[in-house]
Amino acid sequence: MDVRISDAELEVMETLWAAGQPLTATEVAERIASDRDWSLATVKTMLSRLAAKGALKHREDGRRFLYSPAIRREAYVGHESRRFVEKLFGGRLSPLVARLAEEDALDQDDIAAIEALLKELKS
Amino acid sequence: MDVRISDAELEVMETLWAAGQPLTATEVAERIASDRDWSLATVKTMLSRLAAKGALKHREDGRRFLYSPAIRREAYVGHESRRFVEKLFGGRLSPLVARLAEEDALDQDDIAAIEALLKELKS
DNA sequence: AACGGATGTTTACAGCTGTAATCGGAGTGG
DNA sequence: CCACTCCGATTACAGCTGTAAACATCCGTT
Numbered sequence: 001m002d003v004r005i006s007d008a009e010l011e012v013m014e015t016l017w018a019a020g021q022p023l024t025a026t027e028v029a030e031r032i033a034s035d036r037d038w039s040l041a042t043v044k045t046m047l048s049r050l051a052a053k054g055a056l057k058h059r060e061d062g063r064r065f066l067y068s069p070a071i072r073r074e075a076y077v078g079h080e081s082r083r084f085v086e087k088l089f090g091g092r093l094s095p096l097v098a099r100l101a102e103e104d105a106l107d108q109d110d111i112a113a114i115e116a117l118l119k120e121l122k123s
Numbered sequence: 124m125d126v127r128i129s130d131a132e133l134e135v136m137e138t139l140w141a142a143g144q145p146l147t148a149t150e151v152a153e154r155i156a157s158d159r160d161w162s163l164a165t166v167k168t169m170l171s172r173l174a175a176k177g178a179l180k181h182r183e184d185g186r187r188f189l190y191s192p193a194i195r196r197e198a199y200v201g202h203e204s205r206r207f208v209e210k211l212f213g214g215r216l217s218p219l220v221a222r223l224a225e226e227d228a229l230d231q232d233d234i235a236a237i238e239a240l241l242k243e244l245k246s
Numbered sequence: 247a248a249c250g251g252a253t254g255t256t257t258a259c260a261g262c263t264g265t266a267a268t269c270g271g272a273g274t275g276g
Numbered sequence: 277c278c279a280c281t282c283c284g285a286t287t288a289c290a291g292c293t294g295t296a297a298a299c300a301t302c303c304g305t306t
Contacts, residue, residue, distance in 0.1 A: 006293055007210070025253070041296045044254070049293090063302065064253055077211050078226045081219055084207050085228075087130070088200050093220065093229055094236035096204055101244055103201045105208075106216055111241055113217035118234055121224055129263055148283075164266050167284070172263090186272060187283060 002079075003055045003071060011036060012046045013055060017073045022059065022066035125202075126178045126194060134159060135169045136178060140196045145182065145189035 005013060015031050016023060023031075029043040047067055050056045058065035082091075089095040097114075100106055128136060138154050139146060146154075152166040170190055173179045181188035205214075212218040220237075223229055 004292090008294060010210070038294095039296060040253095041298095042294075045294085045296075048255075074222065074225075078222050078228075080211060081222055082226070082228055085223070087133070088203060092233050092236075093223060094233050094240060097216065097220075097237050097240055099197065099201050099204055100208070100216060101240060102197075103205070105201075105205055106244070110215050110217050111244060113215075114220050114237070115241055117217060117220055117224060118238055121229070121234060127262090131264060161264095162266060163283095164268090165264075168264085168266075171285075 003053050003076070005050070005053070005055055005076065008036075009046050009050055009055070012043065012050060013069060013073075013076075016056060016067060016069045022068040024061075024064050024066060026064075028067065126176050126199070128173070128176070128178055128199065131159075132169050132173055132178070135166065135173060136192060136196075136199070139179060139190060139192045145191040147184075147187050147189060149187075151190065 011032060012028060015028050019027075019031070025044050025047055026040065028047065029038065029040045032038060032043060047056070047058075047065075051058060051067075055069070055071055056067055057070045058067045060066075085091055085093055085096060097106075134155060135151060138151050142150075142154070148167050148170055149163065151170065152161065152163045155161060155166060170179070170181075170188075174181060174190075178192070178194055179190050180193045181190045183189075208214055208216055208219060220229075
């Protein structure tokens with residue numbers, strides 16, 4: 001369950017998560033082409049590696065495969081977030097908030113959203 | 124200025140940051156030995172790679188080197204934090220807070236600390 | 247039946263990582 | 277002066293990453 005996904009692989013996962021339905025390799029490539037500048041071969045490599053890692057599964061559809069995520073985005077993102085906060089901030093979120101605040105990486109909207117979340121938590 | 128530091132290398136940087144003074148390779152190894160189980164050779168490799176990357180600098184002290192960080196921890200941590208939030212949360216911190224909250228990864232102290240920080244920001 | 251296109255699989259290859267062993271030069275005790 | 281030790285530098289090597297080309301196979305068309 002501890003699937004590590006590289007930056008490039010993540011691009012493919014994001015595409016599948018965003019699609020909300022199984023996609024063929026070609027479809028994935030088309031949707032990624034706009035951002036990154038990958039050849040179809042590269043996308044296929046990513047799909048194979050992700051399948052090998054168990055991050056996605058594929059179902060046969062005649063000649064081709066239909067790929068879909070095998071893990072939920074929330075689960076993956078939550079896992080990575082805990083890892084990150086653990087690694088650099090001793091597992092506490094507040095120092096991260098402090099650091100980003102210090103660097104003016106938080107806008108008013110973001111701050112308000114966080115406050116609302118925390119207020120919710122206390123009730 | 125965009126120094127990438129791997130997990131293992133980070134262990135060495137943390138040691139130097141924590142030391143607050145230049146250390147020899149042997150000293151670094153001693154201080155790390157408790158956590159990780161690295162040979163002195165491995166620590167030396169890390170020091171060389173970090174020096175090559177410009178993450179640390181060394182000064183000659185007779186026959187050996189005294190190593191010290193070339194970048195400040197706050198700068199590195201801030202950089203990585205922005206990268207991370209950018210990569211998984213579209214650059215906004217609130218969704219990260221939401222995710223961790225959802226997974227009960229925030230304790231009361233942490234929450235209180237964050238609220239205090241944000242309150243400070245608004246004044 | 248042969249050919250070309252679509253598709254997954256295999257192979258490629260350089261750079262980074264984790265983890266070290268080994269080499270070569272300098273200083274030290276005898 | 278010589279063997280030994282300490283230290284940085286060089287070399288090693290497998291696994292992961294980014295990026296892709298080549299290969300094998302099947303399907304539909306000519």
